Amino acid sequence: MTLQQLKYFIEVANCGSINKAAEGLFIAQPSLSNALRELESEIGHELLTRTPRGISLTTDGAEFLGYARQVVEQASLLEQRWLNKKPSRRLCSISTQHYAFAVNAFVNMVKKTDAEEYEYTLREARTFEIVEDVKNLRSELGILYMNNFNRQVLEKLLRENNLTFHPLFSAVPHVFISTANPLARKKYVTLEDLADYPRLSFEQGDYNSFYFSEEILSTEYARKDIHVGDRATIFNLMIGLNGYTISTGIVSADLNGDNITAVPLRVNDSIEVGWISHKDIQLSRQAAMYLEELKAVVAEHGVNIKNEL
Secondary structure, three states, X not given: OOHHHHHHHHHHHHHOOHHHHHHHHOOOHHHHHHHHHHHHHHXXXXXXXXXXXXXXXXXXXXXXXXXXXXXXXXXXXXXXXXXXXXXXXXXXXXXXXXXXXXXXXXXXXXXXXXXXXXXEEEEEOOHXXXXXXXXXXXXXXEEEEEOOOOXXXXXXXXXXXXXXXXXXXXXXXXXXXXXXXXXXXXXXXXXXXXXXXXXXXXXXXXXXOHHHOOOXXXXXXXXXXXXXXXXXXXXXHHHHHOOXXXXXXXXXXXXXXXXXXXXXXXXXXXXXXXXXXXXXXXXXXXXXXXXXXXXXHHHOOOOOOOOOO
């Protein structure tokens, strides 16, 4: 087993495709395939499942990836210390539901990165896609929420995919609305108050189950319903149509401007936001750094952080 083989394997896992990995590594696809098969033969375990649509990691492959990343990272540190080589390119991928605080934490992480080179990915994705990203290790961690309604379904899905949910904080439900909306002057709003306004929610594609909705109370009937695909659109519709969406109450003026506000929603429910990770994979230092920034950003809004982080 060589360090080069480990680097090849990590790149394939990151790309989800042998062809794409070969392009990034500037080697021929057959050479990369042979190197991977030799690695599998040497350790006596199948690491990759190969299909016409690409590759995915086996259970052994997911565990092996965690060890491979640690070995390559330690080798890089040795080279920096004793061979005066420049730091290796930093890599980190995060998948998240549409939360501004997750983006704020990502911005802070990037600003504090001391690497000369890096390649980061931040995916604002649908709920099921977040689970798939972390399951297939396209992302090291994912940010999503649970509540009494979706918890049983999501926890079952996570167990089946060898993933763990780590609670970050609990929040009282709020509605995000334009500061020009008449409801913005209220201390709190009820579902009855919202009846005449368009309800805005993020569409979930092929997995448009209520259990995968990013907003609580998705089963409640709304006379006016609009589904959108990104945060920019949802905030534009809050302003243009006096629409609303239900979320955590953490508003980022830096990203969303001063014309969006959060008003408490009087309902008997709560939102528990957390992060998911693969049970067999130890997070990289960069992913751990992101979690620390996420904790700091949320704490700035007076939210109590769960002790597990």
